[in-house]
Amino acid sequence: MQEEGLILRKEVAKLAGVSEATVSRVMNGARPVREATRRKVLEAAERLGYVPSALAQQFARKRSGNIGVIVPYVPKVRLFSTYYFSEILSGIGEAAQQRGYDMLLMFRSPYEARDYERLYRTRKVDACVMLGSQDTPGELEALARLAEADHPFVLVNQRFDGAPFGTVEADHEQGGYEATRHLLGRGCRRIALLNGPLVYSNSADRLTGYRRALAEAGLPADPGLCYAGNYSRTSGAAAAPALAEAIAQGRVDGVFAANDRMAIGLLQGLRERGLLPGADVALIGYDDSEAARLTEPQLSSVAVPFHALGVRAAQRLLGRTADGSPADDASPVLVEKLPVQLVARASSLTYTPSV
Amino acid sequence: MQEEGLILRKEVAKLAGVSEATVSRVMNGARPVREATRRKVLEAAERLGYVPSALAQQFARKRSGNIGVIVPYVPKVRLFSTYYFSEILSGIGEAAQQRGYDMLLMFRSPYEARDYERLYRTRKVDACVMLGSQDTPGELEALARLAEADHPFVLVNQRFDGAPFGTVEADHEQGGYEATRHLLGRGCRRIALLNGPLVYSNSADRLTGYRRALAEAGLPADPGLCYAGNYSRTSGAAAAPALAEAIAQGRVDGVFAANDRMAIGLLQGLRERGLLPGADVALIGYDDSEAARLTEPQLSSVAVPFHALGVRAAQRLLGRTADGSPADDASPVLVEKLPVQLVARASSLTYTPSV
DNA sequence: TGCGAAAATGAACGCGTGTACATCATGGGA
C-alpha cells in the first residue's frame, strides 16, 4: 500500500490539514503541538509512508549526524582485521546508535597526509574517534589543528602527554605492572619484556608498569631484557631465537609480551626450539584476545575492556543518552582510564622456577 | 593563514572575479571552463581555504555518497569481532574510498524489524552491502521489497536461490568438495561433517560439496556423520564428546568443520579427551583465519578470499573506478563466485589411517 | 573584416528541511 516515488512534507501537511511547519514540529517532537494535531499528522505520515529526507535534515541542521571512526590501514598488512579494532568498533557503534548517530568508517592511509580537518569542514562528520593513532610530530600537529578549530575528537588507547586531547584508554601502566607482578609471583626473577613501538603511548605505559614492578621487587631493570617487536605475530617469532638462547642459559625465566599476537608468535618460535612456555619459562601476553584461549598451553594475558573503551569514547563525544545520567558528559577528566584485568592461564601458571 | 568560520562559494567567486556557477563547475570538473579561469578559481579557493559542504552537495545531488554496510549484531556474542567481517570490511572500504564513497557501518539487531528500506528512503545510503544475512522468510521479504523498490544492494556469502538478488560469494560448494577430497586423499573413509546452520546458504553449499566428494569416492553419505554447530568455538567443543567416541570406536577417521572456530573448539575438546587431530583423526577447518596457524597442530583449512569479496561487492554497487575496465559493472552474472583454496597443514597432513 | 557557431560564463532557481517571526485561538482573572 506504499505510494510511488518520494512523499514530501507538503503532502503530509495537506492530508493532515495543517501547515508544513506543524508537520516538521511533530516529526521532531518540538514543543508546542496539541495532542490531537500530533495524532492527525502522525496518522497522515503513516498513511503516506512519509520519511523525512536525512539529506535535507542534515543540510538544514548543519549536522551530519555521523560520528567518524578513523582506523589505521596498511594495504598489505591489514592491521584492521584484529580483535582490538573490532571490539572497539562494536562499542562505538552501540553507543552511537543509541543516540541516533551513524558510524562513518574511514581508513587512514599512512602515506597520504592526514587531512582530518577536511572531514569536519565538509561536514561529513560531527565528531571523530581516532584509533591506532601514533605519537609522531605529524600526527600531533594534525590533532592540534583539530583541537584549535574546536572540532571534537577522542583518542582511544593513545595519549599525547602535554597536549590537551581527550583520551579514553585502558590503564596500561597498571596492566604492565600486574603482568610483571604476576610473573614475579610465579617465582620469576629474570623477566624479559617483548614490547611494541614506543610511538604508541600504551607501549611506553606498559614499560613503565614493568619497571615499577621490578623496582618494587628490588630487581634491576636490565635494558638487555627488553626486546623490540611491532605487535605482529611475526615479530614475536623473530624474537624467539634470542629469547630461546637466553632462557636456555638461565638469563630469562619469564616473558611479558606486550600483546597476544607477539606472545603467540614467540610461543610458536620457542616451541620450534624445544622450549615450552609453562614448563621452561613463564609467558604472559596482553589484550586477552580470543587467540589466547587457542594456544597450547593457553596463554595468560591482561584483559583490556575494548568494547567499553569504544562505548566511552562515543559517549564522551555525543553526550549521554537521554535517560542516562547527564553528570559527567560535560567535561570529565581529559584522560580517562579504564581498569584492566589479569587473566592467568597455563602459560604462566604451570611454570615453576628450577632454582 | 586560515580564515575564520566557513568560507562560502560566493566569496571564492568574488575573489576570483567569476560567478558562483563557474566556481561550482571548476570544483566539480564540469566541462566547459577555460583553463585560465580554472586556475584563477582554484587559486582563490586555495587562498581562502574553501571546502564545499558535503552536506549541501549531498542535498543538491540527492545522493549521500555513502555505501551502507549491514553487519549482524548480537549484543552479548559480538559476532562482529571475527576475522570474517573485518576482512570483508577492509575490502569494501578500499573499493569505496577509491570511488569517493564513504562507508556507513550499521548493525542489524536480530530483535527489531529490519527496516532496510528506510535507509534508502531517508537517503542515508545510496547502496548497501549485506553481511551475514540469513535465509529466513522475514529477511527474504525485506530484501524483496528493496529489490522491488529498485534500491541497489549486494549480498556477500549468502545466496537466495530463486530470488533475483545480487550476490558475491566464495564457491563454498567447491570448498566443501575440496576439503572432503583432501581428507579422502589422506586415506580417510569415514568423514564427519561439523556444519553450521542451514539458514546460511554457504552451510548448505559446503554440505553439497561434501556429499559430492563422498559420492564420487563411492562412499555413502551417512546422515549420522553430520553434526550441527553454530559456527562458534563453543559449539565445536560441544561436538567433541560425541565425535571423540565415534573416533575411538573407529566410526570416524576424518572431520570437516565448516569454519575454523568450530574446528578449533573441536580440536581442544578432542585433546581434552586424549585424542589429537593429526594423529588420531584428520581434521580440516574452513576460512583459513589467522587462528588456524595458532593451534597445535596447525589447522588445515580452506582459504576464502574475504577481502576480495568485499572489494567485488563494492565494485558491483558503485561501478568500476575511472581507470578500470568498464566492461562488467553493468550487470554481470547475478551471483558471482570467487574461488577458494585449500591450505593443508598438520591437522590433516600428519594423519595416517590405521587400517 | 565580418559572421555564425561553439565555447564560456552568468543569472536564477530548486532541492526539502528547520525555524524565527507573525498570527490566531484559548482561557483565566478582573
Next chain:
DNA sequence: TCCCATGATGTACACGCGTTCATTTTCGCA
C-alpha cells in the same frame, strides 16, 4: 464581558549547492 498572557499554528525564508537556460565571448573560416 473584556483583556491579555500563553499556547498553537501558519508564513516566509535561509541553508549552500547543482543545474538549466539565457547571455556573452571567442574563434574559425569565408
